[in-house]
């Protein structure tokens with residue numbers, strides 16, 4: 125395990141205030157509430173939950189989700205799947221087709237050792253690569269047909285293409301046909317619920333056509349996996365999926381704060397993730413400089429926003445690799461040199477990938493530090 129500069133602070137009352145910054149922090153109570161809330165919602169509507177591990181890349185957090193009732197965890201890439209399998213996680217579904225031989229070989233090796241991994245296939249050539257690597261295996265590797273319902277990233281494009289792959293899997297002695305995956309990313313962040321439901325509805329109709337074709341050919345899928353936090357409320361009542369892959373609900377971020385997740389209620393998931401920064405210079409009137417810039421936050425979304433009462437009413441601006449600045453509100457007392465400022469992350473998934481540690485806090489106390497152990501493992 126790598127060394128955390130904050131390791132010596134764990135367990136001491138008030139220790140979260142003395143933390144070395146910039147530091148990614150997790151409000152433990154809110155995290156646990158988010159996990160419990162999602163488990164309960166899935167239970168109510170009869171959906172299994174296989175949360176996406178790409179959000180947190182952290183085995184400890186995935187273990188918490190599984191202990192609370194999740195059937196496993198999704199991995200975004202072959203290498204993320206390898207990291208989770210090596211860490212002993214179960215119910216791992218790698219949600220991207222893995223095409224690189226080195227990753228296929230390693231995953232086959234882990235499968236032979238008993239790892240609980242499923243894969244997705246979106247082209248006969250991908251299936252061939254896996255079958256080649258699995259030659260001689262006595263335990264078929266579960267595989268889902270990845271279906272493109274409108275995102276045009278991966279997935280079989282037509283019902284006929286999906287049927288061809290499902291048939292290939294059904295007839296394979298080395299791969300086990302286990303169902304279908306259909307995920308659509310872009311619609312997740314359509315802010316207005318009705319607009320999102322409309323755009324996604326067209327895509328779900330495509331999925332229904334694929335499922336009908338498979339059923340008509342004796343290939344009814346056991347698992348239909350997909351969905352994210354943005355479409356959860358739609359997936360929960362659509363009656364199409366058997367499981368949800370939602371991920372961001374555990375943390376939430378500035379992007380998702382703008383999305384109306386449910387039609388007639390406020391968003392049930394709270395921001396549990398934030399970044400603690402320190403004021404490192406306060407010489408310029410109207411602003412203070414903090415020690416968190418574009419090496420601390422993903423920059424693909426909106427700017428981070430201020431959290432808590434450390435710097436109310438102020439606006440964060442990126443101000444270099446290692447720096448940001450807080451534009452002061454004339455009506456509030458400016459934060460002093462050396463004080464901390466807490467910020468919600470713009471887009472949680474890529475922000476996580478910039479950090480080594482999640483600092484778990486209860487009130488003012490740092491209660492634990494979890495390694496972001498699948499950080500930096502990319503590519504399928």
Ligand SMILES: Cc1ncc(COP(=O)(O)O)c(C=O)c1O
Pocket residue numbers: 176178179198200219307309312350351352353354369370371372373
């Ligand atoms: C395949 C897949 N499933 C599920 C998710 C989780 O979506 P969200 O973070 O919106 O909950 C993602 C996120 O990118 C994804 O790529």
